[in-house]
Amino acid sequence: MTTNFTTLPPGPLLDRRVLAKAAQQVDDLLAELPAPPARTAAQRDEAASALDRIRTMRADYVEAHAEEIYEELTAGRTRYLRIDELVRAAARAFPGLVPTDEQMAAERSRRQAEKEGREIDQGIFLRGILRASKAGPHLLDAMLRPTPRALDLLPEFAESGLVRMEAVRLERRDGVAHLTLCRDDCLNAEDAQQVDDLETAVDLALLDPSVRVGLVRGGEMSHPRYRGRRVFCAGINLKKLSTGGIPLVDFLLRRELGYLHKIVRGVFTGGSWRSRLIDKPWLAAVDAFAIGGGAQLLLVFDHVVAASDAYFSLPAAKEGIIPGASNFRLTRFTGPRVARQVILGGRRIRADEPDAQLIVDEVVEPEDMDGAIDAALARLDEEAVPANRRMVNLAEESPEEFARYMAEFALQQALRIYGADVIGKVGRFAAGERA
Template identity: 45%
Template sequence: MSAPVTPAIPVVPDRLRAEVRDAAARLEDLVAALPAPAERGPDQRALAAEAHERARAARRRLLAVQADRLGREVVGPGRYRSLTDMAYDLADIVPGLAPSRAEMEVERGRRQSAKEGLEVDQGIVYSALFGSSVGVDLLRSQRSPTADACARLPEFQRTAVLEMSVVSVRRTDGVAEITVANERYLNAEDAVLGHELEVAVDLALLDPGVRVGLVRGGVMKHPRYAGRRVFCPGINLTLLCAGQIPFLGFVLQREVGYLSKIRRGLWDPGQADDPAARGGKPWVAVIDEFAIGGGLQLMLTFDYVISSDTAYFTLPAAREGIVPGAANLRLGRALGARLARQMLLGGRRIDARDPLATLLCDAVVGEDAVDGAVERAVRALDSPAVVANRHMLTASEEPEDQFRSYVAEFAEVQARRLYSPDVLHRLEQQWTKRQH
């Protein structure tokens, strides 16, 4: 009789987890012995950077063999879990793999140029997770409705209105009109705006009484734009400078959260076998004044875009030093490769009256003609056939796996750009100006 077979012990993963823990512990000891990041001299910064990279190399070796398994441990089937919460779970499962909640609390108290740069480690982890076999499930989990939206849905269905601090949504005749009114910052994007916009998008998609979604900027009180609507000037650079734009909670979450929900609809595992149920709903955007940076990124997810004839469009991300979300993936389809490069790399501006604007907008009208253009667009899109065809267009233009692959690359590239010397130098200059 043969001896029983002893199961193989996963020596390599255990050893790699120990390497991650040990490298993170050594890094922690070093950082504790050094001054705060903003007070370090050149030699101290170099010493810390070297220790960070050693710890990151250990994380990469572990993720190369265990990203699939770790992803399955944190991605909850059929329910929404934020990228931030999953990252904290990973920090508990493998200490040192990702920054802990306590470590990130300390980081949040520092301006961007004075942080330790722990969000780079979050970017490395999510790059591996999105690039693994669990990547598609991770993407789909972020298209589940948020708990906040699910809690607010009954009241919204009853009243047809939801007012939040900077975003509101109102249902009228099958149209969910979402108004963004972050007046203090002229509708610049931040974590609060991002969360509320995602809740509003969720409600529009969850409510069977909504057939078409509409997004427009609210009326501003800023002296320069008083009494006029503004769409979006992109990321809130004031808050980014102050270190209050979270990488996971906003920068990455918006790409796989409400932007993906507008483009692809909600993900419901119970309807996964019904393609018609995956088509989402058609969306209209109205661009007043400008769509800059993140505003233009948002434009690229809509089915129909109406612009006032005085508006303009630009992507200054290269000048700011960062990556403009998924615009690098999508803009070339709209404009062609050469013009897309001029906007992405050179910051070229396109005015609404420029013939090239027809590649970005479906209708360019005078201010007094916007309401009529909206009514016509909504009427044209209010059809079950539109839902089916937009689903097929998205499937052909941007297959889910193509987007997953892009996000996997974006996760680390963008995290590193947010902590690169040129970006931090620019932000430090802005910080200094605000102190005087």
């Protein structure tokens, strides 16, 4: 089967109708082929060639028109659309630019190895938007706004000081928001539910005027290997990734642009002349280990306390994926050599070795954790801390640099989660877990 593609006309103005026609031709071709795992080598080559051509067109289109596209979708930047809302709006307004709701629903029903990889097209689109000088900052602000779920729960939390969610328990005590990771059956391995619950909890902690400091700590586990022990976080849930349950937009990008960025920058409310953001100091307490996404978390906190028997690692490169914004942040903590050892070589750092001091502030015996946490919280509760940590964060991590990193991350991570090596590795992991 040979597909004759419509080509984009030369010149600065690219007609969205031409892109839509070319995209439909590729969709028709893919629909006539067997599902990805059942394709012959020739069919795989044909599909890959067709997808490469249309993705080139999409990348060229969004690069040329990112600002105009964003202006149209957000009514001249008067509407704040989160990334999930933005890609859906783009699918309706610009046919062929990003996958439709129906195409994404079909993708979600398949295991990772059986998908067409349509999230790559979302990555192309979001890379173009985040690169744009006006659209990018506006999208970052949109992702810093409180979620509707948090706004709905805020009156309950303000009154009771307690919200229980599936993955996080949030409790306010003496001006401290205690966020306890409580996925006790899977060692707090991250999935879309945990991202949703964590962003909701971070929003509530930031929005509640009775909260002055935030604390994140793992709860006690029911997992057989760590029963009764606190565990911080085991990183991405590889079983969910294998079965297609780790989405690009609602997990991999949302966690970086949502609650992690809110811990750094604060929640965007429009505010007053003083600040458009509400931000507060944060402390992390690490029991047992902080693996993958757990270790990534530590890089956005103002103070980290770790038990002496804990360890830290970023095995994403071994798994085949990119460890979030760690490639952006870790070097300023550890220097380039250690950062490469951890990210590229999978080095594990124990809390009791000297290099751990580059990542955590205090290492104490497990039985002394509670006392060390209380003392650190008291120090973070000083009046001048919020303003100073705001200026430190601005100096260390400018919004412009963060947007540039996340623009490229949006595409590169999309490509990685569909890499043959990743699919093979997580498939073997999931099979081992089931055995």
